[in-house]
Amino acid sequence: MCRATLDHPDHHNPGVGKDDPAAEPALHLAGLRRDYGERTALDGVALTLAAGDSLVVLGPNGAGKTTLLRILATLLRPSGGEVLVLGCSLPSEAWKLRGRIGYLGHEPLLYRDLSGRENLRFHAKLHGISGERAEARIAELLAAAGMERRADERIVELSAGMRQRLAICRCVLHEPELLLLDEPDSNLDAEGRELARGLIGPDGGATRVVVTHDPERFLPEADQVLRLGIGETAAVS
Amino acid sequence: MTPSRAAFAAILAKDLRSELRTLQSLPAMALFSVTTFVIFRFGLDRTTLSGSLAAGVLWATLLFAAVLGINRLFVAEREEGGFDAIRLAPIDRSVLFTAKVAALLIYLLTLELIAVPIFALFFLDSLEGLAPLVLVLVLADLGLAATGTLISSMAVNSRARDLLVPLVLLPLVVPLMIAATGATDPLLAVGGSRPLPPRSMYGKGLRPLSIATVAMLAVSLSLVFFYAPLDADQGFIQKIFYLHVPLAIVALCGFVVGGIFAIAHLRSGNRKWDAYSYVSIHMSVILGVAVLITGAIWAKASWGHWWVWGEPTLVSFLIVFLMYATYYPFRYAIDDPERQARYASVFAITAGAFVPLNFLAVRMAQSLVHPRVFATTNGGLPAEMMLTFLCCLAAMALLWVTLVKFELTAKSASGQVKRLRRALDAPAPGAASRIAPEVS
Numbered sequence: 001m002c003r004a005t006l007d008h009p010d011h012h013n014p015g016v017g018k019d020d021p022a023a024e025p026a027l028h029l030a031g032l033r034r035d036y037g038e039r040t041a042l043d044g045v046a047l048t049l050a051a052g053d054s055l056v057v058l059g060p061n062g063a064g065k066t067t068l069l070r071i072l073a074t075l076l077r078p079s080g081g082e083v084l085v086l087g088c089s090l091p092s093e094a095w096k097l098r099g100r101i102g103y104l105g106h107e108p109l110l111y112r113d114l115s116g117r118e119n120l121r122f123h124a125k126l127h128g129i130s131g132e133r134a135e136a137r138i139a140e141l142l143a144a145a146g147m148e149r150r151a152d153e154r155i156v157e158l159s160a161g162m163r164q165r166l167a168i169c170r171c172v173l174h175e176p177e178l179l180l181l182d183e184p185d186s187n188l189d190a191e192g193r194e195l196a197r198g199l200i201g202p203d204g205g206a207t208r209v210v211v212t213h214d215p216e217r218f219l220p221e222a223d224q225v226l227r228l229g230i231g232e233t234a235a236v237s
Numbered sequence: 238m239t240p241s242r243a244a245f246a247a248i249l250a251k252d253l254r255s256e257l258r259t260l261q262s263l264p265a266m267a268l269f270s271v272t273t274f275v276i277f278r279f280g281l282d283r284t285t286l287s288g289s290l291a292a293g294v295l296w297a298t299l300l301f302a303a304v305l306g307i308n309r310l311f312v313a314e315r316e317e318g319g320f321d322a323i324r325l326a327p328i329d330r331s332v333l334f335t336a337k338v339a340a341l342l343i344y345l346l347t348l349e350l351i352a353v354p355i356f357a358l359f360f361l362d363s364l365e366g367l368a369p370l371v372l373v374l375v376l377a378d379l380g381l382a383a384t385g386t387l388i389s390s391m392a393v394n395s396r397a398r399d400l401l402v403p404l405v406l407l408p409l410v411v412p413l414m415i416a417a418t419g420a421t422d423p424l425l426a427v428g429g430s431r432p433l434p435p436r437s438m439y440g441k442g443l444r445p446l447s448i449a450t451v452a453m454l455a456v457s458l459s460l461v462f463f464y465a466p467l468d469a470d471q472g473f474i475q476k477i478f479y480l481h482v483p484l485a486i487v488a489l490c491g492f493v494v495g496g497i498f499a500i501a502h503l504r505s506g507n508r509k510w511d512a513y514s515y516v517s518i519h520m521s522v523i524l525g526v527a528v529l530i531t532g533a534i535w536a537k538a539s540w541g542h543w544w545v546w547g548e549p550t551l552v553s554f555l556i557v558f559l560m561y562a563t564y565y566p567f568r569y570a571i572d573d574p575e576r577q578a579r580y581a582s583v584f585a586i587t588a589g590a591f592v593p594l595n596f597l598a599v600r601m602a603q604s605l606v607h608p609r610v611f612a613t614t615n616g617g618l619p620a621e622m623m624l625t626f627l628c629c630l631a632a633m634a635l636l637w638v639t640l641v642k643f644e645l646t647a648k649s650a651s652g653q654v655k656r657l658r659r660a661l662d663a664p665a666p667g668a669a670s671r672i673a674p675e676v677s
Contacts, residue, residue, distance in 0.1 A: 074325075075321055075325070098324070098325060098326060099325075099326060101325060103321070103325055105318075105321070107317070107318040107321070108318070109318035109321055109322045110317065110318070111251065111255060111319065112313075112317055113254075113255045113258050113259050113313075114251065114254065114255065118251075121247075122247050122251050123322060125243050125244060126247060126322065126323065126326035126328060127327065128240040128243065128327065130243055154258075
């Protein structure tokens with residue numbers, strides 16, 4: 001069973017938006033629990049995150065970080081507790097959130113036998129973006145990720161780092177309000193990390209939840225830090 | 238183009254593009270078909286086939302080849318994250334289902350473009366029946382694509398996917414295959430098209446009715462699992478509503494219809510109407526058993542009890558059911574057929590009048606437990622749930638009509654066979670020739 005502790009770095013006031021203190025929080029969790037059969041993966045997670053803020057989630061393997069992210073992405077149902085994402089209660093209002101979330105998980109969600117550009121076109125159509133607008137957006141993202149020259153190669157022919165760059169493009173393609181990022185720097189080289197920062201960094205304006213094993217890299221960007229532990233309560237300074 | 242249509246086109250185009258690049262399904266399906274035809278050719282030791290044997294060989298081969306494609310239909314979605322991508326997008330999940338049905342339909346038609354000419358080359362003397370066969374192929378493919386996609390979507394999350402698809406799919410498509418082979422048989426008969434046997438043996442319209450019922454059930458189940466939203470309070474178990482309530486409505490209406498046929502019998506004296514009344518009640522009692530079972534499952538999941546004696550809706554349905562359960566001993570306690578039919582009709586009319594009165598009484602009662610899904614002006618259901626419910630209601634009504642028709646046809650055929658046997662056993666010469674033309 002996992003216990004969660006929320007830390008608020010001194011430079012931010014918890015639950016209060018950067019610009020508008022009265023704004024509705026982007027995330028509000030209270031007593032969140034998720035069970036897999038008899039095993040409890042998450043229990044008692046509680047936090048409130050203002051719109052535009054960044055939450056960094058830390059914890060060892062098996063602490064429930066990915067489970068938390070998939071619940072917020074509406075890909076898993078919570079077993080108990082209150083979950084409000086962008087003002088929508090989960091799981092009952094999950095359908096209202098579709099298209100408002102950018103999810104970057106362990107899998108890139110790209111079809112191996114299509115090229116990067118074809119994959120992005122496919123996702124653009126799913127999100128109702130088509131025609132010249134889609135082409136312009138895809139070209140812009142491919143340039144920002146440094147992938148223009150390899151965009152027409154099939155995914156199966158690309159390296160893991162390049163797939164991650166394309167996955168980041170897919171994640172932000174529809175300009176989501178909430179970014180859920182699971183180890184966003186995995187497989188990226190130094191150049192890739194820098195380019196990714198431009199696409200999914202804190203300057204983009206979206207609310208971010210970042211799961212990471214690299215606190216040094218992401219803590220400076222964090223407005224709040226959530227530590228998940230296995231059977232213990234942990235804290236971060 | 239609406240977002241749903243654009244997403245449908247995108248998913249279908251993605252599937253076809255992937256298949257063209259990887260050639261993972263279609264070549265395997267085509268090769269399997271050709272190999273199976275070769276095995277049949279040597280296994281049966283025949284150079285030509287016709288009629289039911291030809292139809293059986295063709296459809297068995299096409300069905301097993303289709304299973305190969307159905308097995309792989311959702312593999313990319315499962316292994317490459319397509320399910321997650323579609324769940325994150327602002328589109329209805331039914332779009333994925335319809336796009337996959339369309340993709341599978343294209344695979345099947347392409348397979349048949351290759352397999353059927355080879356089948357004709359191997360086994361047929363005449364190509365005369367192939368042109369009308371196209372219509373049979375397209376209709377059967379539609380049913381197979383809808384059912385196959387449904388089973389594939391359920392099996393893809395199982396580790397035993399390759400085993401599960403044929404195990405679940407094959408029994409489900411038996412009615413479809415009976416219809417397909419039945420329609421193919423006369424087309425592939427020696428000497429070209431052969432007229433169908435007299436309809437009186439099969440029941441006029443029973444075959445298209447059966448196909449429509451299977452298709453409607455497949456569509457309804459697809460809507461239940463892929464289109465209708467999950468109930469916020471009850472979760473997945475609420476899906477049983479789409480089975481339980483339509484079954485109850487159709488069963489109660491069936492009882493009333495049985496009463497109406499009984500009136501026709503008493504007015505005209507024609508025994509045909511008594512048979513209609515009996516079969517209507519018979520099928521409604523069978524559906525009534527299903528209503529009680531599904532209701533008990535739902536009650537246990539929602540209320541924690543298999544049965545609630547204080548709930549008027551449950552008790553009243555049970556009373557109606559038990560009342561009709563006495564119809565059989567009442568009817569068969571009378572030996573004289575004429576009197577049996579007359580008394581049974583009186584029973585059916587009285588009980589049939591009781592059903593709507595009973596329903597109205599229950600609606601006026603103040604129930605605190607059983608939901609009133611049609612209590613409000615807009616039906617008390619969201620539009621998606623209402624559409625799914627209406628489709629399920631139509632499917633159950635079709636199922637009832639098909640079952641009634643089937644039993645009436647079976648009774649009619651049985652009667653004809655009995656008359657034929659009596660005629661053949663009769664010593665008088667010429668008796669058999671008088672009756673035989675009716676069933677030959």
